[in-house]
Amino acid sequence: MxxxxxxxxxxxxxxxxxxxxxxxxxxxxxxxxxxxxxxxxxxxxxxxxxxxxxxxxxxxxxxxxxxxxxxxxxxxxxxxxxxxxxxxxxxxxxxxxxxxxxxxxxxxxxxxxxxxxxxxxxxxxxxxxxxxxxxxxxxxxxxxxxxxxxxxxxxxxxxxxxxxxxxxxxxxxxxxxxxxxxxxxxxxxxxxxxxxxxxxxxxxxxxxxxxxxxxxxxxxxxxxARVDPLTGVANRRAIGEASDRMLDEARAWRGSVGVLLVDADYFKEVNDRFGHDGGDKVLQSLVGCIQRILRADDIVGRVGGEEFLVLSPGVDAVGVAVLAERIRATVANSALRIDDQDVHLTVSIGTAVAGPGHWDMTALRRRADAALYAAKRAGRNRVMAAVQDDDPLPATTQPA
Known part of the structure; x- marks a missing residue:
């Protein structure tokens, strides 16, 4: 039919x-x-x-x-x-x-x-x-x-x-x-x-x-699932994946990766003074300052309340120190206006460098974290670099 x-x-x-x-x-x-x-x-x-x-x-x-x-x-x-x-x-x-x-x-x-x-x-x-x-x-x-x-x-x-x-x-x-x-x-x-x-x-x-x-x-x-909802940068999970990828690429090409831990100084006082909403605005402003300094291949992620991890591929100890100092100076010279008041924020930064013999991100984070706390003990608003034996030494300093 x-x-x-x-x-x-x-x-x-x-x-x-x-x-x-x-x-x-x-x-x-x-x-x-x-x-x-x-x-x-x-x-x-x-x-x-x-x-x-x-x-x-x-x-x-x-x-x-x-x-x-x-x-x-x-x-x-x-x-x-x-x-x-x-x-x-x-x-x-x-x-x-x-x-x-x-x-x-x-x-x-x-x-x-x-x-x-x-x-x-x-x-x-x-x-x-x-x-x-x-x-x-x-x-x-x-x-x-x-x-x-x-x-x-x-x-x-x-x-x-x-x-x-x-x-x-x-x-x-x-x-x-x-x-x-x-x-x-x-x-x-x-x-x-x-x-x-x-x-x-x-x-x-x-x-x-x-x-x-x-x-x-x-x-x-x-x-x-990989973005920090407050600041819009990578969260802990995403920055962990990025670090693994960067380290694998650096190891394959015999390169290096700079690791920076950036922590806001006296942030509890900001929250006490302006409340958590004001503190959130300060963190967003801090992220903006960091991102203005970074290159296209650099990555910043939030790994704690006011702590951020920066990964910078292809930089050595001198390069990571220069980058950290630029971030510190930019934050210190920037002001955010909240409730008709200027808020001045400073950061302390600990740095480490991944290279031959140092490809373990957990160990790198531990070294950068030790350098960060050394910067805090030294008066804050400064950069400290971790040396190979895990003893942090000052890379650059700035009076608090």
Missing amino acids: PVQVETLSLLNAVQALALAIMLWVGTHGDGGRGLLAIRLRAGALGLEAAGYALLAMQAFIPPAGLLMGGNALNLLAQMMVVVSIRLLVGKPLRLVAAGAIALIGWGGVAWLGIVHPDYRLRVLWGSVAIIGNVLLNIDALRGGCRDSGTRARCVLLWVYLLALALVLWRNGALWLGVNPPDQIATPSPVNVFYILLSGMQPLFASIGFLLLYNEILRRELHDL
């Missing part, structure tokens, strides 16, 4: 509508860009379902209404898909470009369908609009197959490459085939095959979209 275009269209409409409902109902959150992207994708599926429903009910709809309405729904859905994907992966939305493609595509289809009817040219014009939207999606997803950390992006990229191939095949069949159909609703192998595959494409694209959403969500959770 031959397959009817109307039957396939009705099945596609039911499938797209079911996917739209599942996406909308099955996801929830706090309204971030990921959830908004899911909502846009669900809305696009709803419009696609409406477009397939129109084609399924073509016997009850005037040809002009089917042509104008069906293409309007399809092009609007494609525009929403472009925006949703680009929103999800954090790329510029290209809303103006997607809207222009939809408007120009719909106008050309209307002209070639009503004013100057030509089915093959109309399909070609509409296909150019589809290709434009697909290329916007591919642009947002490109590079996904080279990044081993984002397989879902690669899957979705292949879905749109196959969609591009389907559009090209349809136009080739219409222009080069024998007895091509003269309307989308005309029963023919070309139309049946095209509607069948184009109806499956939203399913595959939605699966890829959900996989990408899940992948991005897991990555964000991974990052959040």
Whole structure:
């Protein structure tokens, strides 16, 4: 029994509508860009379902209404898909470009369908609009197959490459085939095959979209678990992972890593004077001072209440002492205004250097910590360097 275009269209409409409902109902959150992207994708599926429903009910709809309405729904859905994907992966939305493609595509289809009817040219014009939207999606997803950390992006990229191939095949069949159909609703192998595959494409694209959403969500959770919520720098876990990575690289290349422990002086007095909210602002200001001094490869992390660990790859004992002194001087010469009062903060810093024979981060931290406490005992607001035998010696000093 031959397959009817109307039957396939009705099945596609039911499938797209079911996917739209599942996406909308099955996801929830706090309204971030990921959830908004899911909502846009669900809305696009709803419009696609409406477009397939129109084609399924073509016997009850005037040809002009089917042509104008069906293409309007399809092009609007494609525009929403472009925006949703680009929103999800954090790329510029290209809303103006997607809207222009939809408007120009719909106008050309209307002209070639009503004013100057030509089915093959109309399909070609509409296909150019589809290709434009697909290329916007591919642009947002490109590079996904080279990044081993984002397989879902690669899957979705292949879905749109196959969609591009389907559009090209349809136009080739219409222009080069024998007895091509003269309307989308005309029963023919070309139309049946095209509607069948184009109806499956939203399913595959939605699966890829959900996989990408899940992948991005897991990555964000991974990052959040490694960020100190108050200061925005690496937390103890993240700085531990970074130190292991730096030490491995330095050992492989016979390099070195500078280790600095930075501790705010008399911080309890800040909390007593301004409360914990004021103390939090002071810590945030301290982090800002440290970050202004660091190079791109340096990392700072919070390892205690007011204690921070700085890792600086490729520096020797002299270099780490210079870096520590710059941090100390910058903090000492900076002021933060809280409750109409200036707060002056100083820091004490202990340093150590990882190099040949000294690759144990626990031992390095212990040496830097001993140097830090020596700086505290010596009067604070100064830098002390740990020597190889763990006896801290002053690198630079500054009167408290």
